[in-house]
Amino acid sequence: MDDKKESAGAICISQKDIRTEELSFEEILLDERLVQGDIWVWEKALCSVGGINYRLMAKQNYELLIRIAREYKVLLMNQADGMEFLREENAGGKLWINLQTDSLVGASLEGGEDGLIEEGLKADCYLVSRYRSELADMGCFQDAALGILSASARKEDAMRYLEGMVAGNEEFYDIYDCTQPILIYTGCDLCYNILDxxxxxxxxxxxxxxxxxxxxxxxxQSPEELIPYAKRRFKAVIGMQTNxxxxxxxxxxxxxxDIPAPKYNFLFDHPIWLRDYLEKKPRQLCALTPDGNYAKFIEEYFDHPARFLPPAGEHISCGEKQRDYEVVFLGSYGEGLVEHLKLIRNADKERGRLLNWYVLYMRQHLEETPEQAFKKALAHYGVTYTKKELIELFYRERWIITELAxxxxxxxxxxxxxxGIRVHVFGDTWKDCSMWEHPALIHHPAVFGRDALEIxxxxxxxxxxxxxHKDGFTERIANTMLQKSVVVTDRTSYLDKNFVDGEDIILFDLDNLxxxxDRIRDLLVHEDKRKMIAEHGYQKAQRHTWRDRAAQILEMIEEDRIG
Known part of the structure; x- marks a missing residue:
């Protein structure tokens, strides 16, 4: 027998003095009166079957219990047995959730009062349509359909609605998709496995x-193994800078x-680096960026939907006594501009002059985006271009962004x-840097994924x-704050709007170091001040957890499926 079927996924507590009994999928499907009362569901079962279908305006609990009954036991109990069952389950570490009572509301099918049909009947139409094969096998489909029609005051409207649902129209699949899986792509080892x-x-x-x-x-799994997924339904599809x-x-x-679901691709680098990703866009794909300027660039130059939604962080518990690193930097080492520019100047003097002007302008106007600076460099030398030509020119010089950073x-x-401030760095890339022999540079082995939280x-x-990122926020900031360490970072317009320098973060300007x-040394000397800023940052970062991002994505899914 299926292991899931050995576990209870839901219980219905009745006020009547009854003996505990298991309700089958068929019994619940045929008689919703069996699952009235105080309803509790096991958290794991709720997740396993796709959660509450909040696109139904009525009978959400009933519809959920039908799905649970296909995979788990649903038990009917009296008050005393139900409370004892929950105590034992909680003692065993299982989390059970009490469902709110189902409510019924009215809504118009035709846009006016004459077309009124109860949401309860609309929910019944959906259920009869979703389980039409099972009802037919039980010889009950026709009776169920006739029951809906007989209960409706507007039989013609109810008939049209039911026929559309049975035929699998857009509204049927809109409701159905709400409880389907969210597909997430994994398997990227870039940046010390951070994307995974x-x-x-x-x-x-x-x-x-x-x-x-x-x-x-x-x-x-190979990309070819994606093919069967085109025949399935998903609530959404999400990738982390995936191709x-x-x-x-x-x-x-x-x-x-051919996968009719909202799709989201988190893109963390400047969009020009991801030109090939952005030019191949399926329907319903939206780019999610860590910088508001990136989202604007994607929409303007790639005609691609984009939103600002930066990565987030998570908290692990750590006592203050463990803070044995003064200053840490978890980025990799990379060379700067000088050698690369020399090679270009020697090979192509005209290009070299353009790039010299571009770099100089960026260094003199650190608040501007790379694309703003690049367009001004082209204008300075009288270069005209179409939107497509600009992308090609900018793509050729995309390396400037990384090397200037x-x-x-x-x-x-x-x-x-x-x-004289000791800085702890991690990974082999630092072995090649000119600062390698500096006595204040403390080198450690690379850290991967969640191990960074320990650091x-x-x-x-x-x-x-x-x-x-001139209007950005990063996971380093979120993770640092959530571990109650003080963030010291160059300023962005987003940070200026959402944080307070010296109160919950330390901000500096790249052109004034x-x-x-002295500011860092002051924090290392004055523990109370450092702890105060760290605590304020921790409180502010509660809005930047992955749970918060998950909730935002669920809101996006609802907006985009309506659109």
Whole structure:
């Protein structure tokens, strides 16, 4: 027997003095009166069957219990037995959730009072349609359909509605998809497995919110194995900077065009680096970015829906006594601009002049985005372009963004080291840097995925230097704050609007690093001040957990499925 069927997934507590009995799927489907009263569901069962169908305006509990009954036991109990059962389950570590009483509301099918049909009858139409095969096998389909029609005051309207549902119209699948799995792509080892960590944390948070989650692991499954998924229904499809949304059929059309669900791809780098991803967009795909400017760029230059939704963090408990790292930096090392620019100047003088002007302008106007600076460089040299030509030119010089960020990253760390502040770095990339022999640079082995949280939890201060996110927020900031370490980072317009320098975060300007070592030294000396800022940051970061992001994504799904 299925292991799930050995476990109770829901109980219905009756006020009557009855003996405990198991209610079958068939019994519940045929008689909703059996599952009245105080209803409790096991959290794992709720998630396993896809959660509450909040697209139904009535009979949500009843519809949920039908789904649970197909996979788990549903028990009918009296008050005393029910309370004893819950005490034993809770003592065993199982979390049970008490469902609110179902409510019935009226709604119009035709837009006016004459077409009124109760939401309860609409829910019945959906259930009869969803389980029409099972009802037919029991010889009850016709009776169930006639029962709906006889209960309606507007039989013609009810008939049209029922026929549409049975035929599998858009409204049927809109309701049906609400309890289908959310598919998440995993299997990316970039950036010390951070993208897979994001996928796992988001998936877990969605499950905590009662959603069913399914994973497609690219380390174990080939893109060809995606083909059967086009025949299935999903509530949504989510990727972390994945190229899977560009996978095509042999005919050249996109496979995801045949998966009728809202789709979201978190993109963490500047969009110009992800040109190929953005040019292959299936229907209903929205890019989610850590920078508001990135979202604007994607919509303007790629005609692609985009939203600002940065990655988040999670909290692990850590005592103050464990903070044995003064300042940590969990980024990798990268060379700056000088050598690359020399090669270009020697090979192509005209291009070299353009890039020199571009870089100089970016350094003099650090608040501007790379695309703003690049367009001004082109205008300075009289270069005209179409939107498509601009993307091609900008894509060619995309490396400038990364290497200029590396330049300032190295500059900030060098300033701290030379001031005698010990900085802990992680990973082999630092072995190649000019600061390797500096006595204040403390090197550690690389950390992967969630292990970074342990480092933040041991740190008094965590240094962050943005990858040129001028209106951005990163998981480093969220994770640092959630481990009650102080974030020290260059400012962005988003941080200026949502945090307070010196109160819950320490912000600095890339073109004015002179006072930064003293501010950090002050925090290391004055423990009370550091702890106060860390606590304020921790409280502010409660809005930046993966559970919070999961809730935001569920709201997006509802907006996008209506659209």
């Amino acid at each position: 960590t994001f996928s796992a944390e988001l998936g877990f948070a969605l499950e905590e919110l009662g959603q069913k989650v399914e994973y497609f692991d690219l380390t174990r 899977m949304f560009g996978v095509k059929w042999k005919t050249g059309t996109l496979i995801h065009d 590396n330049h300032y990253r190295n500059k900030v760390i060098r300033r701290l080291l030379d001031a 933040y939890a041991r740190a008094k201060i965590s240094l962050n230097v943005m990858r040129w 002179k006072g930064l070592p």
